[in-house]
Amino acid sequence: MFKRISVQHLTTGMYIYEMCGPWISHPFWRSAFLLTDASDLQRLRKSKVTEVWIDPARGKDIAPGVPCVVWDPQQTSDPDRTPPTAKPQARPLAAIDTAPTSLGKELHTAMALCEQSRDAMLDMFSEARMGRAIGMDMAENLVNEITGSVLRSPDALLSVARLKTADNYTYMHSVAVSGLMVALARKLGHDEAAVRRAGMAGLLHDLGKAHMDPAILNKPGQLTDAEFAHIKGHPRAAYDLLCGSSDMDATVLDACLHHHERLDGGGYPDGLGGDEISLLARMTAICDVYDAITSDRPYKKGWPPSESLRRMAEWTGTHLDKRLFETFVKTVGIYPVGSLVRLQSERLAVVSEPSVKSLTAPRVVVFYCTQSQRNLSPQLVDLSQPGQDRIVCQEDPGEWPFTHLETLWRKGAAATA
Structure with a gap:
């Protein structure tokens, strides 16, 4: 009952x-x-879930007088008393609005x-630490x-x-890499099934870090050889953990092991080279590196996106x-x-939306004059339009005292909604 x-x-x-x-209404992996x-009780009460089904045979019952709806599987179900499905109420991709x-x-x-x-990944990592099998239903939902x-709009989630x-780096890194993998797979022209495999590889690639020593994982200084050897065990740990899931795709497993x-x-871990490394693993490597080096970590501040891409370009081929x-x-x-950019006019701007016309001419919000060293009234400018200013370089936000860049680009994006 x-x-x-x-x-x-x-x-x-x-x-x-x-x-x-x-x-998507609740924050739990399970x-x-x-x-x-x-x-967990407080997290649930703060979520969008208003009701739950409980099983008194496996836990505490409600107190006398507490209102409830009862469903007995031994009796004919009442259409007004929708029985539990025993399955996560997922939305298959076909039911999700994907219109641009x-x-x-x-x-x-x-x-x-x-x-x-973020909350779902936190819960999943907790399950992994306790050695519990990871159910793929919830991963597929995510x-x-x-x-x-x-x-619908690739830049929204990625931004x-x-x-x-x-x-929250460990948990949000998994979400960010999943989004990057989906976007990259789409740009490569992969079919729907391959796109979803790419998203799954990105989501699960670092799950093995659940078995890494947190003190080493979050160490602010340089790792010793022994500590680095410990961290290098996370791909194998992820692979071993996910092998326990009966419906895990083999290419996703390979990407988790070899990214x-x-x-x-x-x-590492197997010293593979060239064509020995699968396509999905090579994609995961790129998305993983990009999100890692652009993010603030306990031991270093993230690089600006353009600097990260420049560094990564030097690593291609090897x-x-x-x-x-x-x-x-x-x-x-x-x-x-x-991104914070400097324009030819010696004004600073923050990129609010890419342009469909040019990689080098996005929409920006201009807000500061470097010559007069004063703030300007924020102005949304489409650099792809004829006669507009142009970007001469990207600036490091860490070298400027601005604390409102996120607000500026969000307002600029909202203005084009």
Whole structure:
């Protein structure tokens, strides 16, 4: 016998059999579990889920007088008492709106998706640390939602996911790499199934870090040889963990195991080189490196996107696949959203949206004059239009005292919604 109750009547010790609502409405990797942690109870009450099904046979029952809907599987189901499905209420990709839209319109959805995805990944890493098998249903749900957002407007999710902190890096890195993989696969012309495999590889590639020593993983200084050897074990740990999932795709498993291999054979864990490294693993390597070096980490500040792309270009041929990297640059743009740039007019601007016409002429929000050293009234400018200013270089935001760049590019994107 199952009971549907309000989340306000939930208490620790109850067994949640199913959340009432789509997966994206709640922050948990699992859809069914024994509620033992008070912090999980608070997270659930703050989510968009208003009701859950509980199984009193596997946990605490409700107190007398608490309103509920009862469903007994031994009796004829009442159409007004929708029984639990025992399955996560996922939205298949076919049911997700993928019609292209503007960056401004997609931003709000992307922000909510990143928040939910971060919590889901945190929960999944916790499950992995405890040695529990990873169910692929929830991973597929997350990849579907990420894919839908990227198809609607690729720059929205990628821009928001880049705004991670050192504290949530591990979880948001997985989400960001998944989005980058979906965008790259689309740019390469892959079919829907291949795009979803790419998203899954990006989402799961670092799951092995759940078994790494947090003190080493987050060490602010240089690693010793022994510490680096420990960290190099995370691809194999991910592979071993995911092999326990019966429906795991073999190419995704391979990408999780070999995304740190190098074309010159100098990578790990197996020292593969050249064509020995699969296409999906080579794609994952590029997306993983880009998000890692553009992000703030406990031991170093992230590089600006343009500097990151310049460095990565130097690593092609030895570390990264040159052809795939060239396509990747077209995917993220030479000046990704949020980049601080200097214009020929000696004004500074922040990139608010790529241009469909030119990689070097995005839409920007001009806001500062370097000659007079004063703030300007923010102005949205499409550099791809005839007679407009042009970018001469990208600036390092760390060398300027600006703290409002994120607000500027978001307002600029919203203005084109």
